[in-house]
Amino acid sequence: MTRQDTNSWVIADARRLRRLTYTVADTWDQFHHVDGEPGNLYRSAGSAYQPDSAYVLNYNTFVGYLEGHARPYEVRFTRPAGYYGASHRAPQPLNDSVDVVRAPSYRALVDAPVLYARPDTAWLQLGRTKVLVALYATTARHYAPTLARTLKPLLEAQQAYLGGRLPVDSYAFLVYHAKGRLGSYMGDGLEHSQSTLCLLESPGLADLDQFLRRLTTHEFFHVVTPLNIHSREIENYDFRNPTFSAHLWLYEGLTEYATIHMAIKQKLQTLPEFVQVLEGKAREMRQFDNTLSMTELSRQAMTRQDQYYNFYLKGALFNLCLDVRLRELSGARWARRSYCSSWRGATAPAGPLLTTSFST
Template identity: 40%
Template sequence: MVTKNDICHEHTNYLASKFNVVMRKLILTLLVASVAFYGNAQNAVSVKTDITQLQDGMLAITVAPGHHGMDTLIYAMPKIVPGTYSIYDFGNMLRQVKAYDLHGDTLAVVRLDENRWMIPKGNKLSHLSYLAAPTFTDPAGKKVFEPAGTRFELDRTFLFNSFAMVGYFEGLKDENYAFEVVRPADFYGASALERKALNDTTDLFTAQGYFDFHDSPIMYARPDTASFMVGETEVQVAIYSPGGSLDAAFVSEKLEPIMFGAKEYLGGALPVPKYVVLISLMQGMGNSGGFGALEHFYSTVFVMPEMGRDYLSKTIQDVVAHEFFHIVTPLNIHSEHIHDYDFNNPQMSRHLWLYEGVTEYTSHHMQVKQGLIDPDEFLSTIRSKISQASGFNDTLPFTELSLGALDVHKNQYMNVYMKGALIGMCLDLLLCDLSDGAYGLPELMMRLSERYGPDRHFWDEELFDVIAEMTFPEVREFFRRYVEGPEPLPLEEYLLKAGVQLQRNLQIRELTLGGFLPGKNKERNRMEIVTSIGINSFGRELGVQKGDMLVSINAIDLSPENFSDGVELFKQRYKEGDNVTLVVERENEKGQLKTHKLKAKAQGVDRTVSLRIRYMPEPDERQRLVRKRWINY
């Protein structure tokens, strides 16, 4: 998964108030769900629901176990699901769990713990019936990361992460699942699951076992879908955007280059026949305060607040790239803990550096390697990973962080996206170097997927040895010191292998613009000096004033769109003592805008740069070789 917490939380109350309105309306119209439909499927767990009605905002669900030879049955909801690394206790989302026999009489149900119910006379059970509350708006359950949750909005949209509303009978986890959904005639349920329409208003989804069922989310709404082919793989996009900021055609256009880039990066073919991207937008922030996506074998669920199209589409590109590369790991390269996933007693792996770190690194690395972003943008992403990682404990061995991610090291978890990604980068650089530019991390990942794949796991304790055996002994040393051990990553040394210079707390002398902080004047579309505070001796010699609108400096454009690039260019092109002409627009006493040419000799100032990372303009031959293999630059 990937979670983004870096935006403002100003709309938090919106959903809550909307929910109240929906609730009131429901109570007034006395909508009562009918649960008069239940199990008829043979040798499959049969789940049924009807999304044309809600009870107090909750969805009525029936679950029939089908044929089984057990006296007592235990119905379990997951405590946690793969990819989330948080305990959610989805049992808390179920209310009024009742058991019925074939005659419609109730059977005793004993709640064993937060997530499990026992039906002592399980051999008599026809079906269970209960209400499922939506994680998006239910105040009682844990704050569930929205991409792992459920959203029920009558006549608008339903998002099913089935593990948050349907469980499994212990001992029957491998039974097939049949999921019948009654829906409004004009609704479409997008999903990677096998499906057929039973009639105009009923869909039947089928899955082979609970793992497949839990792994395939469904999103219902009035259809806004698009699809495109990437080689042999069909990519489908389905969107629910209540504020209309996105539509499926627009998102497909943005995702196409990402998916084609991924195909090339993975050696020419995508590893799945189809991939479904479900995007559920919210008006305001959700319950959990974060947004992002969760990965699945054949799909991903992406939940985000409605925002500007450009910001949304860039975020969707990065996030979908991340989720898609989860097909490589952990879906195709994973340890025994994920292979036999225990939804109620999960064992953590020590390899989050791989599952989340390498995946996050790959999502950006693919984009630079395939020419979708330029090398400077890639370095600036690396720079922000380094600076964000510095907020976490750098001497906590990463394998320990990983093993304790659910409990003791919960507060360090987010570092899997920062330092985890940097571990991926260092391993990539090390491989490019040791192999004399013959291969890097993508090639290693492909060899690992061939060796393991979805049906074969590695042993958690052995992976480092296996990778070293497949590559170089130095790689074992790298894992020992920087992933299993407490030593911080030798970023400077490793980046230098590719002719990238990383410097910290660097004292530099550079040209000044005048010491002022300009702000954007939207009306005039100019950068404006909003306060005279900070104006230095160069600014005073020029004679800048509060209210001046910046036009150009030595003919370099200083409009808002070009401002930071323009300032950089000015600093690079001129030196102290050069003639400088700053053109500004200034209002006169009559309120008319007049152009002024302010002149002075360029001056320098001393500044400390906490972190500087840049390509060396003249790398040596060795560095050129490594850099070429690394990012094709």
Template identity: 40%
Template structure:
């Protein structure tokens, strides 16, 4: 470990303005709810940009809105003229250093524009909490997105910074802007817990303003989940460390709480209730976010692997990134004995009803994905409803065609083994790639009919293979459940056949 620390320190201190981008933020200098950011630029920098959008959000946020008083200086300290090109971009030709102020996104109602979902934003509370999604604080030099970066963060005495990136004497070092901003930082008075699951070190860091919920309680709640996910992924995690960064709050602004995934961490903004009330919610949300270590970390298209923070090109495969991830989050809990088959089917029933009632049932998912930022932005929520049902159907189809021997969890392991974190697939070739990997010819027709086109999913046919029925609500069944109107449902067959029960056992076990 000492050798590793020395190497990192050597990198930090030997990185010159010629070959790296260096940021410095002193949390002790909070003034008028703003932080000051100092930037050492590489030689030849001409344009400094803030993100228009960031991975995982599927919304235009324009983080440059929160920046003010940006000043540039040359190597002698002389002021350099700055020209703002647009809301997110500044022309800084001749500058070697920048200084600017940033407002936090959680508490700046005076700034016009779309309110930023809390897990993607920032909050500055002196001596209490600093929620730092660094994409909302630091920018990048246009054309140098892949250059090494470092962030020096000065933390107030008595507070602790938690992140998936290890800091060395207050320095966070990353191989690129995207890598740095993929690792949010939570600064608060210490309430952390550590878990060891397989070879992975898992950090849970919690801010609960009234200390209603503790990191140790969350750790106890999610440990069985993590062990289940470990088995679901074949016995090992594709990461050696991971951070759950959790902010509990009594103040809801946007109309919803939630979380945002990152490659080796996830950031949560949740209501401050005790563990008895919040335990199952934390487990469900954590299950989904944690599974993003598989997609997109270890399996992603060029659109994500080379993400464009200014002019993003959307992937057509939200059914994979969000839908299949949501299905796996429920399936792993079922396989691990954390939920019952009745609870699983109730969750799928809710998704089927919401998909039909709240969204356009006939909209092809590839079209939804490509238009998620604009034309179909109001349909985005269906990735967690119909998207999960697509994953459910694909899993059952694969098992049907392989006599139960192969499903989506094995498929994702095989795909991740072919690609991994640094290799991207071509977006338009995914369906062919899955067919080639699974050796199940029927998947191509499935994708053509139910993902590339908006045909009704074959749920009734496929759940029948595991001894379940799917159809209109029976007359004696409840019409309302968990706040939604139930019209269709999954339910147990009266007399499932031995072959159906055998297939169910294969689906229920790792």
């Protein structure tokens, strides 16, 4: 085997390959914020293997694919006794110690992170949508029902905002919480087609309420953009050589605008409170480069990380202005409709499964 670049290897005489064995390291040992520590961000796209506590598993960190060969996947986990794998693509038990996950493609597999821990879960039913809330917390047990009660009115408001129907049949909130310093709050979330993985740090669970409400509301709205409304760069995402479109202002800006607009439209806050949120975003956006357009920043998202947070500020206000202008152009006539989503993953050709075994 020859390592070609950061994420790929060339296997000589691969036609004879029957089994490939390798080990992987986790991408973060513990979710704790240290000022100036490199790699602090985007841990929700990584994995952590923590014996006797929890395993946060993103398949992109330990499962690969053979270029040019689209095959179904079967992943087997050897799990510790008493652990439960929470995911929208839930691991199914083969026996007392082994679970299996099956997916039609690499894309579908990567779209379903897993939280393995001792069970702390709750279920919500909202119309036709079944919602799983799974939690691992370093400070408490059996807190998922309380968390579910916090999320329920928000999801009901989002359901009304989206026309009376949530855009998925099932959804999973996977929440990992670590105790942080007094006054320290940190959140890292990554949305998927039918789940959100949230990594949170705060002094305790009880003081998370408002912080978690904003984070989960924003991440859930990503089901609309970009997971259903998106450019060809996302529809045909190239995992090896990703390219960035000019539309991150839509994906993050519209999602953030929907998050704050839903609150006022569904009467979760007053008009003065809504205006205060807008004024706060207008003030904060002044610290960023106003000569850099939202479309250009979208293309440079990875290299201009110092400007990224402006999508949540100027991007949200941009979409507010777009909303106002569209209402002006339409004479304030607009139609309410439900968003319906379906998985558009490519159909895998018939052939042998790519099977991976992973022992925690």
